[in-house]
Amino acid sequence: MNARASAAVDRAGRGRAFRGVFLRELHGYLITPVAWLFVVIFLLSAGAFTFYLGAFFERGQADLDPFFRFHPWLYLVLVPALAMRLWAEERRSGTLELLLTMPIRPWQAVVAKFLAAWVYIGSALALTFPMWLTVNYLGHPDNGVILASYIGSFLMAGAFLAISECLSVLTRSQVIAFILALAVCFLFLLAGDPLVQQPLLALGSGRVADGLANLSLLAHFQAIARGVLDFGDIAYFVLTIVFWLAANVLILDARRGG
Amino acid sequence: MIQTENLGKRYGRFDAVAGLNLKVAPGQVLALLGPNGAGKTTSMRMIAGFLRPSSGRAVVCGHDVVRDPVAARRALGYLPEGAPSYGELAVAEFLNFAARVRGLTGITGARRMDEMVERLQLQPVLAQTIETLSKGYRRRVCLAQALLHDPPALILDEPTDGLDPNQQREVHALIRGMARDRAIVVSTHALDEVRAACNRVAIVAHGRLRVEGTPAELEKRSRYHHAVSFRAPASALARELLARQPEVETVEVDPVDARVTVFPRAGSEIFQIVVKLLEEQRVRVEELQLERGRLEDVFRQVTDEASTETPVAA
Numbered sequence: 001m002n003a004r005a006s007a008a009v010d011r012a013g014r015g016r017a018f019r020g021v022f023l024r025e026l027h028g029y030l031i032t033p034v035a036w037l038f039v040v041i042f043l044l045s046a047g048a049f050t051f052y053l054g055a056f057f058e059r060g061q062a063d064l065d066p067f068f069r070f071h072p073w074l075y076l077v078l079v080p081a082l083a084m085r086l087w088a089e090e091r092r093s094g095t096l097e098l099l100l101t102m103p104i105r106p107w108q109a110v111v112a113k114f115l116a117a118w119v120y121i122g123s124a125l126a127l128t129f130p131m132w133l134t135v136n137y138l139g140h141p142d143n144g145v146i147l148a149s150y151i152g153s154f155l156m157a158g159a160f161l162a163i164s165e166c167l168s169v170l171t172r173s174q175v176i177a178f179i180l181a182l183a184v185c186f187l188f189l190l191a192g193d194p195l196v197q198q199p200l201l202a203l204g205s206g207r208v209a210d211g212l213a214n215l216s217l218l219a220h221f222q223a224i225a226r227g228v229l230d231f232g233d234i235a236y237f238v239l240t241i242v243f244w245l246a247a248n249v250l251i252l253d254a255r256r257g258g
Numbered sequence: 259m260i261q262t263e264n265l266g267k268r269y270g271r272f273d274a275v276a277g278l279n280l281k282v283a284p285g286q287v288l289a290l291l292g293p294n295g296a297g298k299t300t301s302m303r304m305i306a307g308f309l310r311p312s313s314g315r316a317v318v319c320g321h322d323v324v325r326d327p328v329a330a331r332r333a334l335g336y337l338p339e340g341a342p343s344y345g346e347l348a349v350a351e352f353l354n355f356a357a358r359v360r361g362l363t364g365i366t367g368a369r370r371m372d373e374m375v376e377r378l379q380l381q382p383v384l385a386q387t388i389e390t391l392s393k394g395y396r397r398r399v400c401l402a403q404a405l406l407h408d409p410p411a412l413i414l415d416e417p418t419d420g421l422d423p424n425q426q427r428e429v430h431a432l433i434r435g436m437a438r439d440r441a442i443v444v445s446t447h448a449l450d451e452v453r454a455a456c457n458r459v460a461i462v463a464h465g466r467l468r469v470e471g472t473p474a475e476l477e478k479r480s481r482y483h484h485a486v487s488f489r490a491p492a493s494a495l496a497r498e499l500l501a502r503q504p505e506v507e508t509v510e511v512d513p514v515d516a517r518v519t520v521f522p523r524a525g526s527e528i529f530q531i532v533v534k535l536l537e538e539q540r541v542r543v544e545e546l547q548l549e550r551g552r553l554e555d556v557f558r559q560v561t562d563e564a565s566t567e568t569p570v571a572a
Contacts, residue, residue, distance in 0.1 A: 102359045
């Protein structure tokens with residue numbers, strides 16, 4: 001076998017390894033109660049928030065703004081809860097050793113886990129389609145805005161997920177992983193909010209405050225949810241995801257050195 | 259082929275493993291012995307590519323585990339310490355996962371899986387979730403995962419821990435059966451396992467390799483090597499006389515089963531001397547044996563020597 005053919009076999013082998021981990025993760029969601037709880041709570045509270053807090057009917061407008069408005073807050077709690085076990089559980093049970101000694105690169109394991117969880121969250125999001133049917137039945141909403149909002153919501157979930165997965169690799173304890181992820185996600189969500197901005201401005205670091213404001217997940221999500229699929233906003237989410245996944249790979253790799 | 263060159267792992271100022279040189283060729287089953295904390299698991303983790311070495315290197319079938327990790331891992335079957343597996347999966351699902359990651363699909367994969375299930379007697383639990391299984395089953399499930407892709411090199415960290423004697427014998431037979439064309443490293447605390455399944459022994463203590471050789475070579479280092487032991491109801495006088503023989507170093511009586519052991523001076527053969535003397539004294543001997551040497555004894559000797567040295571630190 002010449003070098004090129006052997007490299008091709010190598011790539012095919014790696015692709016299989018990647019798919020193996022991805023499918024196992026996805027399968028894991030289908031058989032663990034936590035994951036089903038995630039879907040049920042997500043759907044119930046998304047509905048409840050829309051109709052009660054969001055005053056869906058009372059507003060008398062045919063749009064899904066009251067529905068999407070609460071997504072950041074739902075994800076804030078639910079995504080860290082879903083992702084807390086991603087690495088912490090592997091470390092606690094020792095399967096990390098098994099996984100990392102299989103013929104797969106650490107980045108592939110990180111991305112496979114991320115994609116499986118993202119697909120799962122995406123499925124939960126897709127299951128909110130009755131909302132969309134309802135609003136189309138009741139009136140004539142701007143479906144372009146709704147599509148953009150769904151894309152924005154999915155991207156935001158991805159960002160939360162990448163943050164949570166990365167923090168899960170720091171600890172064996174799922175509880176610690178959850179709290180860490182919640183705190184960091186909260187910080188990023190409200191980076192542009194006075195809650196975060198004022199202490200920074202008080203410290204006289206206006207530049208840091210400005211920089212952080214640009215990192216606000218909430219601001220970028222709201223921009224997309226208005227119906228404008230701006231390249232900058234999408235790039236922001238993609239870069240956030242890539243950044244945290246890369247950090248995840250580095251931390252995972254550093255742990256084997258120590 | 260599994261090879262380490264000056265392999266070392268340092269945590270701060272503590273050397274968990276230092277300057278480890280091992281070479282395990284196909285056909286060899288190396289037993290890695292040593293007290294807890296001696297560095298066995300750390301060494302195996304480095305060879306398997308889970309931990310990165312601080313110094314030196316490890317090579318599996320020609321692939322450096324750091325520079326060419328995926329190829330090295332593909333050639334290696336690894337049973338980690340504690341035999342971890344995904345508890346929420348059923349046995350068949352877990353093995354399917356391992357097969358898929360190893361690129362074993364289709365008929366080949368199915369055939370290998372059937373073979374492993376049969377050899378490790380997993381048939382009755384295939385559909386059961388792993389977390390509901392007994393310790394013995396869990397270990398065998400993880401062992402199946404390590405052997406599934408028929409790797410030319412194997413690292414097994416305590417493969418028989420938690421198995422009952424019959425299952426242990428089965429695993430020993432499995433290891434012996436695979437040994438012909440594979441390089442295998444097995445860590446264990448059970449010294450009878452060495453006789454049952456291994457043809458080389460390495461003893462590590464405080465992170466360093468202390469002794470390496472065949473089991474027979476190691477037994478020669480035991481003070482029991484070529485000693486003669488016997489049981490006889492009344493042998494007090496004979497013992498006195500034996501102790502006075504110039505070739506005899508000392509005579510010991512086991513306080514529990516009253517077995518008498520006669521130790522030779524270095525290089526002396528005393529079997530005939532003991533037999534002759536017992537006959538002359540008309541001692542009624544119930545049983546008499548020429549000792550090969552005891553691994554337990556060598557193990558204790560080697561690890562004691564190691565612990566009287568100053569601890570390995572920089």
